[in-house]
Amino acid sequence: MDAGPLPDRAARGGAAGKLEIKNVEKRFGANRAVDGVSFTAEAGRITGLIGPNGAGKTTLFNAVAGEMPFDGGEVLLDGTRIDSLPPYKVFTRGLARTFQIPRPFPRMTVLENVMLVPPGQHGERFWNTWLRPGLVARQEREILEKARSIIEFCGLSPVERQLAGSISGGQQKLVELARALMADPKIVLLDEPGAGVNPALLDTIVDRIVELNKRGLTFLIIEHNMDFIMSLCDEIVVMATGKVIARGTPDSVISAPQVIEAYLGGAVE
């Protein structure tokens, strides 16, 4: 399959996007939502992050993405610290994220949702639209072409001219994936990509993630759907009450007693 303008780091020799999370802490008052979490999402792999509701997974995502300042610890992307950066800078360093509840720009078309993304567009400076219209138009054609191919890759071509607020929740999740891809990220953090998505569309999402991963894109995925996470992930990290309680291959994690206890709440002797 032609990679087109999509990232193909595998072909370019070596994946990037190693995310190191070291002793990250986030407290809300006395509640330690994230309590000294450390793990590494290896470059070129798909890492799953699971755990019961309230385990601190989304809080950890928000902290890593710069959306929420945290109280301690470090986050490194390919060896460079990205904590203390605002979200828009974390993004331009190569870390893209999606949201648990999709956040499309509802009164913009799917196409414009996607075309928005490339950082540092000439036409983002309003004076360029007056003084250098040719430059802006030329870049817009490149962005349009790239957006079209990514939209096609994500199976959104039939709805590209619809308002993003009018398409299904599953399609909105794909819009978020498409937006993330527009910036050629090194790693993508997906927050429950499968939640509320119909099975047919879920297959599309899984298939696209596998394809992108083959091309060297690193993933860190929060998901509750066990089939989804077991079939997709190289490694799984399990969180409960703000801590990492297990990590390893899908098979080893699923049978670990502390994981069963965290999920079922029962005492396992």
Place this chain on the structure above:
Amino acid sequence: MSGFAAYLVFFLIVALTYSIVTMGLNLQWGYTGLFNAGVVGFFAIGAYGTAVLVGPDRAQLIGGFGLPFPVAVIGGMVLAALAALIVGLATLRLREEYLAIATFGIAISIQLVALNFEALTGGAQGLVGLPRPLFELFGSPGAYNMFYLCFVAVIAILVYVALEVAVRSPWGRMLKAVREDETAARSLGKNPAAIRLQVFVLGCTLMGLAGGLYVGFIGYVSPLDFLPILTFQIWAMLIVGGSGNNLGAIVGAVGVWGLWTMSGLGISRLLPVAYQSQGGAIQVILIGLLIVLTLIFRPRGLIGETEAVSRHTR
């Protein structure tokens, strides 16, 4: 010129001046979602700034620089921009109605300064006898008003074209993204705080420009021209015309100002003298009714926003 035609020219000059204010608000609210409820304050700064810079030297008054009109208008715009920068840095972290409350208060403060800082603004009397640009070239006030209408129309068209080019581009796309979902925009590499400040300053600069044009036309400046009701009227123009559409802003400005002046005329003709002072309330009621009807039957305004903003995607 007949009385009616002369009146129409006068009306259009004011309406087109307000259309520039409305386009400034459209940039802020229609495209970027900034709830500026202090529109009149920046219009006033542009007007007073121009008046002080263009006015002749007078005893006991600061200013009186006697600068050429275009320079004075640009000076008024710069002052409005500086005020917007200061206000924006202080308030743009506020969201929606909180920003509205803050800017509303600031506009009232600006009007009170205009009313009380007599050495600069002439206080309640305002500044009178300001030179009107190129007035001596025209034989009659009627001919001059025709000239000024063309002048304001050209400026309004220039503003319209410049804004259309700017918003139908990646820039406009970025503004809309900030309006729709700031968190998502921030997660996609855009800096909403910087974008909001830039748009606030730009929009207020346009309001300052309109203030300068207004002063050039009427030849004086008075604090009574900058009451909060004007902010309300400008908002009505934007809502009725179509928020998020520059043509809608112009249509709304002319339409709402038309309704306002016509109803004012009707009241003064039809109501007995004893009720004239209360009659003014009817104008406000009519505008309120128009807003309500628009929101019920045509919530996107007469000319709503287009779905795709960038002209490069067609």
